[in-house]
Amino acid sequence: MSLLETRGITVRFGGNTAVDDVSLTMAEGEITGLIGPNGAGKTTMFNTVTGLQRPASGRVLLDGTDITSLSPAKRARRGMARTFQRLELFLSLSVRDNVRVAGDVLRATARKRFDLDEETDRILERTGLTDIAGRDVSDVPIGRARVVEVARALMTSPRVLLLDEPASGQTEQETERFAEMLKGLAGDGLAICLVEHDLPLVMGLCSRIHVLDYGSLIASGTPQEIQESPEVIAAYIGTEEAT
Amino acid sequence: MTTFLTYTVLGLVLGAVYSIAASGLVLTYNTSGIFNFAHGAQAMFGTFLYWHFTQVWNWPTWLGLIAVIGVAGPVMGAALHALIMKGLRGTADVTKIIVTVAVLLGTVYLAQWIWNPDEARTIDMFFGAGAKVTLAGVTVRYHEIVCLVAAVAIAALLRVLFTRSRAGVVMRGSVDDPDLLRLNGHDPERAAMLSWALGSTLAVLAGVLVVPISGGAMDANMLTLLVIDAFAAAMFGRLRSLPRTFAGAMVLGLTVTYVLAYLPSAGTFTGNLRVSLPMIILFVVLVVLPQDRLRGAAVRTRERYRVPSVRSAAVWGAVLIAVVYLYSLLLPDAGVTAFALGMTFAIVALSLTVLTGYAGELNLAPLSFGAIGTIVAFHFGVTGEGLAARLNVQGVLLGVLVAAVVGGLVALPALRLRGLYLALATMAFGVFLSNMVLRDTTEHEWFGQRFTIFPDGSLVIPPLKAGPLDLRDGTAFLMTATVLFALLGIGLAALRNSGYGRRLAAMKDSPAATAMLGQSLVRLKLSVFMISAGIAGLGGVLMSSAHGTVSQETFTITGSLALLMLVVVAGIGYISGALFGGLIAGVGSAVLVSTFNDLALEHESMSSLYTAVGQLVLVGTALVGMGVGRNPSGFVHDVAEAYRSLRAAKPVLYGGGAAGAVLYVLALTDVIGTWTFAIAALCVLMLLPVIGKSVLEEKGRRETPLELLGIDEPYTDELRARLDRELGLPATVRKGGAGVPA
Numbered sequence: 001m002s003l004l005e006t007r008g009i010t011v012r013f014g015g016n017t018a019v020d021d022v023s024l025t026m027a028e029g030e031i032t033g034l035i036g037p038n039g040a041g042k043t044t045m046f047n048t049v050t051g052l053q054r055p056a057s058g059r060v061l062l063d064g065t066d067i068t069s070l071s072p073a074k075r076a077r078r079g080m081a082r083t084f085q086r087l088e089l090f091l092s093l094s095v096r097d098n099v100r101v102a103g104d105v106l107r108a109t110a111r112k113r114f115d116l117d118e119e120t121d122r123i124l125e126r127t128g129l130t131d132i133a134g135r136d137v138s139d140v141p142i143g144r145a146r147v148v149e150v151a152r153a154l155m156t157s158p159r160v161l162l163l164d165e166p167a168s169g170q171t172e173q174e175t176e177r178f179a180e181m182l183k184g185l186a187g188d189g190l191a192i193c194l195v196e197h198d199l200p201l202v203m204g205l206c207s208r209i210h211v212l213d214y215g216s217l218i219a220s221g222t223p224q225e226i227q228e229s230p231e232v233i234a235a236y237i238g239t240e241e242a243t
Numbered sequence: 244m245t246t247f248l249t250y251t252v253l254g255l256v257l258g259a260v261y262s263i264a265a266s267g268l269v270l271t272y273n274t275s276g277i278f279n280f281a282h283g284a285q286a287m288f289g290t291f292l293y294w295h296f297t298q299v300w301n302w303p304t305w306l307g308l309i310a311v312i313g314v315a316g317p318v319m320g321a322a323l324h325a326l327i328m329k330g331l332r333g334t335a336d337v338t339k340i341i342v343t344v345a346v347l348l349g350t351v352y353l354a355q356w357i358w359n360p361d362e363a364r365t366i367d368m369f370f371g372a373g374a375k376v377t378l379a380g381v382t383v384r385y386h387e388i389v390c391l392v393a394a395v396a397i398a399a400l401l402r403v404l405f406t407r408s409r410a411g412v413v414m415r416g417s418v419d420d421p422d423l424l425r426l427n428g429h430d431p432e433r434a435a436m437l438s439w440a441l442g443s444t445l446a447v448l449a450g451v452l453v454v455p456i457s458g459g460a461m462d463a464n465m466l467t468l469l470v471i472d473a474f475a476a477a478m479f480g481r482l483r484s485l486p487r488t489f490a491g492a493m494v495l496g497l498t499v500t501y502v503l504a505y506l507p508s509a510g511t512f513t514g515n516l517r518v519s520l521p522m523i524i525l526f527v528v529l530v531v532l533p534q535d536r537l538r539g540a541a542v543r544t545r546e547r548y549r550v551p552s553v554r555s556a557a558v559w560g561a562v563l564i565a566v567v568y569l570y571s572l573l574l575p576d577a578g579v580t581a582f583a584l585g586m587t588f589a590i591v592a593l594s595l596t597v598l599t600g601y602a603g604e605l606n607l608a609p610l611s612f613g614a615i616g617t618i619v620a621f622h623f624g625v626t627g628e629g630l631a632a633r634l635n636v637q638g639v640l641l642g643v644l645v646a647a648v649v650g651g652l653v654a655l656p657a658l659r660l661r662g663l664y665l666a667l668a669t670m671a672f673g674v675f676l677s678n679m680v681l682r683d684t685t686e687h688e689w690f691g692q693r694f695t696i697f698p699d700g701s702l703v704i705p706p707l708k709a710g711p712l713d714l715r716d717g718t719a720f721l722m723t724a725t726v727l728f729a730l731l732g733i734g735l736a737a738l739r740n741s742g743y744g745r746r747l748a749a750m751k752d753s754p755a756a757t758a759m760l761g762q763s764l765v766r767l768k769l770s771v772f773m774i775s776a777g778i779a780g781l782g783g784v785l786m787s788s789a790h791g792t793v794s795q796e797t798f799t800i801t802g803s804l805a806l807l808m809l810v811v812v813a814g815i816g817y818i819s820g821a822l823f824g825g826l827i828a829g830v831g832s833a834v835l836v837s838t839f840n841d842l843a844l845e846h847e848s849m850s851s852l853y854t855a856v857g858q859l860v861l862v863g864t865a866l867v868g869m870g871v872g873r874n875p876s877g878f879v880h881d882v883a884e885a886y887r888s889l890r891a892a893k894p895v896l897y898g899g900g901a902a903g904a905v906l907y908v909l910a911l912t913d914v915i916g917t918w919t920f921a922i923a924a925l926c927v928l929m930l931l932p933v934i935g936k937s938v939l940e941e942k943g944r945r946e947t948p949l950e951l952l953g954i955d956e957p958y959t960d961e962l963r964a965r966l967d968r969e970l971g972l973p974a975t976v977r978k979g980g981a982g983v984p985a
Binding site for chain 1 (some may be wrong): 753
C-alpha cells in the first residue's frame, strides 16, 4: 500500500523540462531511494512533492488524497517532512531550539498537547544529538548539521520523510550510525525517501529504488534489479553512442 | 473628443517619464539585487543640479543637460556602487534596504543644505512653453515630444543592451551568480557599476523631464517620492520585465491624468487623490500579483544577535528606570520634556525591533501607525477643555487597537510576497496617509456623524491622565514613558524566548524550512505585523502627547525613515538598539542641530560655520546609516560583545562604576555641567572595554600550542568545525567569513 504517490509529474523552468512525466510511489515502513546523476531532477521532484514547486502537470497524492494544490505548510500538517540539500537550518537558534521550534509550530497549528521539552529531548536522544544540544547551530560540523535537519523533521511527527542527500559531508562512522537510525525509523512505520549519491548506502538501505536521468524515470525496482538494469548502467557510466 | 485626446497625450507623456524612472529602478535591481529606495532622491539631486547650472550659473540648456545627464548622473551612480553598494553582498535584505534609505536621507539633507527649501525654484520646458505643434486639434508641446521620444528611445536601447550585447548579458547574470561570472572571466562588479551609473542617469533624466510637466515648480519631496510612482510602474513587470514596466508606466500615467481631468475638482480632495493615486494602484497590483516561490536563505547573512533572557531584560529594565530618573534630576525642565519625547520615539522603535529584528520583515512608515493611533485617541479619548483637557486610557487603548487593525489591513496584500514588497507597501501607505488623511481638513459625514479628521491641519493632544497619575508634569511623563519602555522591552524578551518568538526567528532564517514544519507564513507575518503596528500606535499617541500639537509634518515619511535607519545603526535585533536609536531620532539630532543654530544666533560672526556644522550632523547621521553594511548587527552589538569580555576583569568594571558615580555627584552638586557629565559618562562607557582588554591581555599570556611541545592534539568537533569554516563549507560561514554561499 503506497502512502505517497506522484502521477505524471512534469516541471518546466522556462523552456527546460526539469522533470518529465514522473510517477513514483513510497510505502509505509519502507525506505525508497531516488538516485540519478547531477541535474537529473531529484531535488526538483522533492520540491514538487513538498509544494515548494508547482508542477506544470501531474498530481501528488498522500494517502489517496490529492494534495497537488495544497501549500507546503498544509502538506507538512498532513505528515510530510523533509530536509534540504543546501542546509536550511535556523542559524540564530541553538541545536536544541532548531528541533524544538518544530514542536512549537505543531503546538500552535495542530493545537496538540504534549510535553515539548520531553519530546525534544527524546528526539535529540534518538538522533544522537544530545551532546551538542546547547551549541549554536552555525558551529556544528556539516555532517552533524544534516542530522539536526533530520531531527527537526522528525519533531513534526511525520508519516513521510524526504531526505535530500543526508549523508554528504558525514564521516564513515556517522553514515553508519545514520543508516541504523533510518532503519529504526522505517521500522516504526515511517515512509522514507532518500536522495543520495552514496550508492552503497542507498543499495544497502532501500527496498525500492527509482532512477532519474534528464528528468525522466528510467528505472524502478529492487537494488538488485537496478544494479543489473542496462539503462541505469548507461546513464551512470555512459554508452558508446552517448560518448 | 479633442479634450480626451489632449488628456491622452498628457497621460502618455507622464507615462513616458514614469517609464524612464521605472526602467532605471528595474535595471539596478536586476543587476545588483538591491532595490534602490534612493532612486527618486538621485533624480531630485540631479534636477537641482540642473537648475543650479542653468539658472544660477546661466549655462545654456544643452550644456546643463550634458553636465547632469552625461556627467553628474553616471558619476553619482558609479560612486554609489563603488563606495557603498559593492559592500552589501552577503547581507540581509533588510540591511540592503536600510542602506539605500540612508542614501535617500543623506541626499535629501544635503540638497536642503545647499538649496534652501523655503525658496521657490522653477524649471522651464525645453524650447519654452510656447513651442508647440497642433495635430488633429491637439496641441503638443515640444517638451512633451522630447519626453515621448526619450522614453521610446530608452526602451529600445535597453532592449538591445540586454538581449544583444555582451555587457547586457553579463549584467543579467551578475545578480544570480556572480561567482560563476567571475569564473567565466567576467567582472560582475564592473557590470553592477555600469548598471548603477545607467540607473542613476535615467533617474536624473526623469527628474529633469518631469518637473516642467507637473507645473514647473521644484519640490524636493515630490521628486524624491518619484521612486514610488516608478515602483508602481515597475510592479506591473514584477520588478523584472522591462517591456511590462513600460506598459505599466503608461497605464499609470493615463490613469493619473484621466482622474485629474474627469473627477469633479472638489478642491483639495482630487489634488490629494492625484498625488496618492500611484500608491493606490500599487496596492491593487500587489493584491493581483501571483504568489512568490518560497525561498530558503540562499545567502548566509552576516547579521548576528544575542537573545537576552527575561530575567536579564528585567534587571536591565530596572537599571534603565533608575538611570533615567537619576539623570532627569540633572536636567532643566525643557531637557526633561525633550528626553520624554525621545523615550516615546524609543517606544515606537520597539515596534521595529519585534518586526525587523525578530521576524525579519520591514515597516518603512512606523510613524504613520503612530499617526493612526493619535487620530483615534484625539477623537475618542480626550476629555475636558483647554488646559484641563486630558487624554484617557481608553482612548489610548482604542488607538493601539485601531493601529494594529490598520497595520494588518495594510500588510495583508503584501504578505504573500517577498519582504521587499511589504516594505514598499508600508512606504506607499505612509505617503498615502500624509497626503490623503493628514491633509484632510474638510468635514465628513459618516453614519449621521459629522467629523473632521484633521481640523485646521493640526491636532492638540493633551497629556495622559490615568487615575491619580497625571502626565502634565514633565518628570512624571518621562518616568511613565521609561517604565512603559522597560515593560514592553521585558515583554518582547519574553516573546522572543517563547515558542512564538522561536517561530519568528525560524521564519526570518529560512522561510522555506519554516513552511515545511507546517507553519503558515502569512498568518505568522500578519500577527507580528499587527503587534508591531500596535506598539507603534502606542508610541505614536505618547509621542504626539509629548509634542503637544502635531501636524502632517510630525509624521512624514522622512521622519519614519530616519527613525528606522537610526535603530538599524544602533542594532535592530536589540531592545537597547531601539532605546538608543529612538532617543537619537527623537532628541539627539534635534537637540544637536538646534544647539548649533542657537550658537549661530549668539555668535553672528561664526553663524555660517555653526549652521554648517548643524547641517553636517544631519548628513553625518545618514553617512553612518550608509556604513551599516560594514557592521550590520549594529553598534549596540559591538558594545555588548566588548562588555561580555570584560566579565573576567571585575576591577575594571568596578572602577568604571566608581568613576560614573563620582561624575554624577559632581554634576548633582553643580561642580560640572550637565553636558560635561553626559560627555564624560559616555567616554567612561566607551573606554572601559578598551582598558579592560589591555588588562586582560597582560593577565593571560598566550598558551603554547600542544604540537610544539611534541604532544598530539586530539581531533575534536571544534577543530573540525573550524576547518569547515576555513574551507567555507555551509552552515558554518559566520560573521566576517567569506561570503561563500552553501
